[in-house]
Amino acid sequence: MPNKSKKDNSEQQQPAQQQDRQPGRESEMNPLPEYENPDFKGSGLLQDRVALITGGDSGIGRAIAVAYAREGAHVAIAYLDEVEDAEYTAGLVSGLGRECLLLKGDLSSKNTCVKAVSDTVEKFGKLDILVSNAAEQHPKDSVEEISEEQLRKTFETNVFPMFYLTAAALPHLRKSAHPAIILTTSVTAYRGSPHLLDYSAAKGSIASFTRSLSGNLAGDNIRVNGVAPGPIWTPLIPSTFPEEKVEKFGSDTPLGRAGQPWECATCYVFLASDQSSYMTGQILHPNGGEIING
Structure with a gap:
């Protein structure tokens, strides 16, 4: 899968395309999203830590998984039903010498979420990082x-x-020496979106949850931060919008x-690592330069 480290703004627009269902499939996109920058070399920032990433099969989630493994x-x-994408991501992680557990299921079910956490801890013996990233949107x-x-x-x-x-992860995060929760909100939480009313409202609640949860867990030394991506080239885009x-x-x-998934993943690495040890309740904004004062 091609991955470029440099951006040429003169050749950035993707061909018209559309997928007919959500979640979208990364393997059907043209061009394929760039899940990593080959110029980036790992430096052990998350050595031997364990992360649970929802929506980790493709898009930003895949880029986070690869960056964390590196x-x-x-x-x-955790993913819904995109088996091919998930297995590809698992292969990328194992290719970097790290283990990857695949968790298929509908996360709108509390039982599925609880099982995802318990299966992760059963496999790896602990949980250090929770990245809640899975999403869907439907324009009206x-x-x-x-x-x-x-x-x-x-x-x-x-x-x-x-x-x-x-709630399921907290007992395990409290035992971690490096606990972190990272939540994915959106630029739409800050500037709104006339055609994504319910999605924007949901993402706004995530921004508020990030700030509130950070205060709630500060006494446990569990840092809670968020990332608010702008337009990022992921399967959610062709599965949401018309071709034009x-x-x-x-x-x-x-x-x-549009941004590439790896250009968001660097934010998640920073927020999970000790380099952001004095940050909690904050949100980073990889959005291509839009000033949203949030």
Whole structure:
């Protein structure tokens, strides 16, 4: 899978394309997302730590898994049903000499979340890092078009698992010497999105949850931070938007292009490592230069 380390803004737009279901498949995208920068060499920032990453099969989640493995961590990746993508990611992790546990299931179920944590601890004996990253979105032109079913599904996928996973993970994180929780919100939480009303609302609640949870867990020395990506080239994009919008995706940012998953993954490495030991309740913004004052 090709991975480039340099960005040429003159050749950034992707061909028009669309996938007909969520979650999307990374293997069907053109061009393929760049999950790592080959110029980056691991330096043991997460050596022998264990991370559970939701949505870890593709997109930003895959990039996080690879970056964590390169920094010495073992990873468990939770995914819905994208078996091919998940197995590819597992191969990337094992190729870096780290172990990868695949956890298939619907995270909107509390039982699935609890089992994901317990299976991770059973496999690796501990849990140091929880990355709650799985998401879905469904554009609508008006709030009147958002059905009760869609509203529930949006929050059950984007928000509820963060509560379920955190509650299940806390007993294990309290035993870790380097505990960290990292939650994925979005630029839409800060500037809104006229056509992603429920998604933006869900992501806004994640930003608030990050800040509130950080204060709640400060006494346990468990750091809680977030990442608010802007337009990143992941399977969520062609599985969400029509072809003509996909073709122009990211072109309205100051940098004039969509970001690549690895350009977000560096934020997750920093927030999981001891390099961010005095940071909690904060959110990083890899968004191509949009100023959102958040």
